[in-house]
Amino acid sequence: MAITHQAPSRLFTSDNAAGAHPDILAALVRANESHALAYGQDKYTKQAKESFSKLFAADVRTEFVFGGTGANVLALACILKPADAVVCTSWAHIAVDETGAPEKILGAKLIDLPSTDAKLRPQDIRSVHHMRGNIHHVQPAVVSITQSTELGTVYTPEEVRALCETAHELDMLVHMDGARLSNATAVFGATPEALRSFTIDAGVDVLSFGAMKAGVMFGEAVVFLKPNLGDRVEYIRKQITQLNSKMRFISAQYVELLETGLFFKLGAQANAMALALFDATKHHKILGLTTPPVVNSLFPILPQPARSALQDWSFFWDWDIEAQQVRWMTAWDTTQADIESFARGVEAALAI
Amino acid sequence: MAITHQAPSRLFTSDNAAGAHPDILAALVRANESHALAYGQDKYTKQAKESFSKLFAADVRTEFVFGGTGANVLALACILKPADAVVCTSWAHIAVDETGAPEKILGAKLIDLPSTDAKLRPQDIRSVHHMRGNIHHVQPAVVSITQSTELGTVYTPEEVRALCETAHELDMLVHMDGARLSNATAVFGATPEALRSFTIDAGVDVLSFGAMKAGVMFGEAVVFLKPNLGDRVEYIRKQITQLNSKMRFISAQYVELLETGLFFKLGAQANAMALALFDATKHHKILGLTTPPVVNSLFPILPQPARSALQDWSFFWDWDIEAQQVRWMTAWDTTQADIESFARGVEAALAI
Amino acid sequence: MAITHQAPSRLFTSDNAAGAHPDILAALVRANESHALAYGQDKYTKQAKESFSKLFAADVRTEFVFGGTGANVLALACILKPADAVVCTSWAHIAVDETGAPEKILGAKLIDLPSTDAKLRPQDIRSVHHMRGNIHHVQPAVVSITQSTELGTVYTPEEVRALCETAHELDMLVHMDGARLSNATAVFGATPEALRSFTIDAGVDVLSFGAMKAGVMFGEAVVFLKPNLGDRVEYIRKQITQLNSKMRFISAQYVELLETGLFFKLGAQANAMALALFDATKHHKILGLTTPPVVNSLFPILPQPARSALQDWSFFWDWDIEAQQVRWMTAWDTTQADIESFARGVEAALAI
């Protein structure tokens, strides 16, 4: 039996499914004037870099890349030495969803530790420290954490600080994969201060600053919060195929995103809509939605035939087939009307 | 002494300096509607792939990447086996202008042969064939040619065919770096038939199909003219950091570019403007412009102080400092007015 | 307080600590006559390869390398395609004791699964099969098992066969790291038939054939039990720095090892001595030695101050510091007198 309501205008599959925010698009159109020097020697790139330094209230070094995997690989490539390894959770995007790009391009092992909430703790870092100095083992040298995590959890500023302190004490550096940084920032107030609290102020060394999930059409940034770590970044970026010739089109988007506060607003909107979806569906006990989402994803239990019926009506991804668990994810453009429509669909599906 | 004329609206530095064609931009804006599945599972990507098959009048396999270096590396990664090497000229973009991306990511040696016109000949391929079967040598397995070349020359369809025949006879494959494919196609008629004549009809196996220099904002394509060569391409693309999550924005540009014939028009325009610039400046004998440009670049001799004066007025790159040679390059958007303005500047500079 | 008995002539640190068997040394001396063509074009190498085919009663392809890590990396390099991954246990030598050589040289991820006994089961292989066909994941393509394992356990022929059947059903290949193949073979009878039962007869595709722990001075072999898998092996071997110019000196050792049956005898001797050490010490309940060793290692609990006293007297390695666990390992040359002497030391240490 099919659901007959009107499906929502937007999908709950992924924040990747959303397009670009109209203001971002307008910035792209404005940047498309006449000629500009290629490879970042244009005024937009200069301005975008300054926007990042303003955002972090520090003289950080920012370089743009095409996409998220490129950002992570570039960030890590700049700070790994031969025979070094990266410590992360076994949920980490770099460990499971980048088709081995880090191993291939960095030639480095990822030491992926189990974690029930996709977060690392200081003791996790300490647990691998015994490898240091043993020539038969890779050398744990970089800790990579994701904020917000692949499971929709977040690190508090204090948690990040504790990790950074432990890492630095053990002569390791900290990379943060911020593919959903905007959503994480919203948790702590959606302000520059909130962002700084769990990044630069907490001691993070290098940041993959993602905005494709926060309304940008294309392009991500790598921000060296310790600028000297990026000394070779421009050579390495070209070498790993991530240098955009028509750079101004990435930069102009970031100028718009940062100078207008859009970055903060859009993550908050996605989070708010996930909460609204939670509120609109939690009464279906079968879904097992007992805890409000922290950021923009829900992981309900959805047995058959409800699951297929709902997916046929408005597609979303399975999360854990055996557990009958799916993922609903909101985006920067999800509206209250989308929530209401989808909730009606859920109700109809569960009634089948 | 400075030049006082009004500088042209567009630069002659590189075709990279141009932005996106208005129709391309409009296609991007249209594609920015609501949601679409990520990573290429959208209708634009389906359509764009079909456009390529139509263009080549064959069931080719096309996949999109972010940029030109990514296209070359991906194309080669799909067809190289361990210990294989790539034969190219010492002018090849892959050999000198990609910061060693092929060596780094492919782990493969480039056998870069000298060439006065940046073109390979069948005998060049034969000259390295003795390496085959010797376990101490890398195995020449792929020939990579650039069309149009880094020196602004082009291969005729017959020349490409001869290369492909020799390569295939020697059990090698042929890759074409088509960063300036539109300009090359214009030389032979600016039609699909012209394009096919020196690619698929001539026996080329894999093609880096560039359009960023032909009016696209971002994104290039890899076209497997022998589709089975791309069996692993999707895995490898993600692994080398070249999979765009919001793929529709690349695809939509290519649909516009191919379905409207814009691809053919814009390369022809750039070439025509280079010829116009030649005609407008060749009477300055000191420039040494004796032969009309084949595609969209001129390499005049420009001694000091004329050179600096002209660069200060409207910037372009030096080509060979010792030879006092510079490069003037037109783009898809160069106008007759730009030519006239620039020619006045040249005249003024030479008079200093 | 120090132990005052006479320490044993040989260490219990590792089978790596032993030298070469006198017959092997004699073979080396004999091979040192006059000149022989380099890189394997000598009579010893021809003979050694034939010895391997005789040993496996099949036309296998054998190539020699310098050491064990080289053997594993070469074997895997020959059978992995781009974006492929290797499935192994988290105890695997390739995963923890090769300083990331596989990731560095192969550019491949190792999917290292937890295992209490360092053995994989068919369900482990099935558990990662969902990654196949997902372009965001590495593709599990090779299963690598160690025989005998890093924890001193062995796979029965039936267990290996079950793994191979599952792997092949899922379109994967099976590599066996046989660094301690001689010890494993001894478990099943120390005969060619025993060796074949859990290798070629069980369906293993490629074998790292180790003999440095079985009396060889230097050099290991990679045996392609499916010979066509080694089609590119000679190029890859040179490329990964594992081609010995004076090959005859490795080959001559293997001729001696295989033609005389020494390979079978020496592993059995090491195993027998481990059993003798077990018998001579198991009455010390504190050691926790409840189960006889299967091959040549014991993992007793040894609290302080006994541990340090015993290590000072005759060194061996800690295994798990927190658990106060150490490793005692016998070698091909361990004697009954060594066992008796060491057992006296254990007794004295525990009495401190």
Add this chain to the structure above:
Amino acid sequence: MAITHQAPSRLFTSDNAAGAHPDILAALVRANESHALAYGQDKYTKQAKESFSKLFAADVRTEFVFGGTGANVLALACILKPADAVVCTSWAHIAVDETGAPEKILGAKLIDLPSTDAKLRPQDIRSVHHMRGNIHHVQPAVVSITQSTELGTVYTPEEVRALCETAHELDMLVHMDGARLSNATAVFGATPEALRSFTIDAGVDVLSFGAMKAGVMFGEAVVFLKPNLGDRVEYIRKQITQLNSKMRFISAQYVELLETGLFFKLGAQANAMALALFDATKHHKILGLTTPPVVNSLFPILPQPARSALQDWSFFWDWDIEAQQVRWMTAWDTTQADIESFARGVEAALAI
């Protein structure tokens, strides 16, 4: 027509065809006593490292590897940074005879410059310096020279010093591939002082110290003449598969080689025999042997049918088929009787 003389006892194919010197073999036998800690924690390795410091009259850092390609790759791996390139001649062993191992394992481009005598000059280094600072180019960072060269020429101490001064002035390091270091040293006196004159005294930073062509059975050394350059060498050595578990067997050979002066004697002997062969054959004008060999190889012209007849009788390798040029190479064990016998064969062959 076949040559009927008695063929020489030793081949003139390559110095790789020779075995181990009896004293080296005796050292190996002596080292095969009982047990020694693995991976270099043995007394022979300690002593061998001290021998190297004595040899260079400086506190150098020495680590052993299995073979020559491993030595070169390890040396370069320790001193290259991401996006760096190696400058060498197009004759360099690393460029043509290592099956692309440097590109594969280092991920680095080799900038191989043409050279008529396989030697680099300071101006060669300067000629690529323009690449520095250009993010589209690999960064020339290491100069690799071979001593004696692949063409049998040698650098004088002054020439090496000039190269090192230029390299260091341009912020580059110098690696020397000393696969035939013993032969080169013999040219300047066959003493430690001679060796130092063109290595440490001339400013070389890292040295691949080869001895397999000077009487060692297996194993080469990497000597960091600036010891801090080897800070990560032990991790990298294991990672690139070049760590020998039974290290003592390499080390013991080097102790013998260095402490007895054998290293100096054997290269001199090979050189002397090449000169003797020159003297014994130069009167055959057709051979074109006008200049005495500097080290241990001759490159005569040998037309058919003499060539095949001589090769059938006592095999050696072709060098340049088109030029009818072959290579005759002496080894550390070539005798005056071998020379006389071979010269008779040459005479007979030319008479056919």
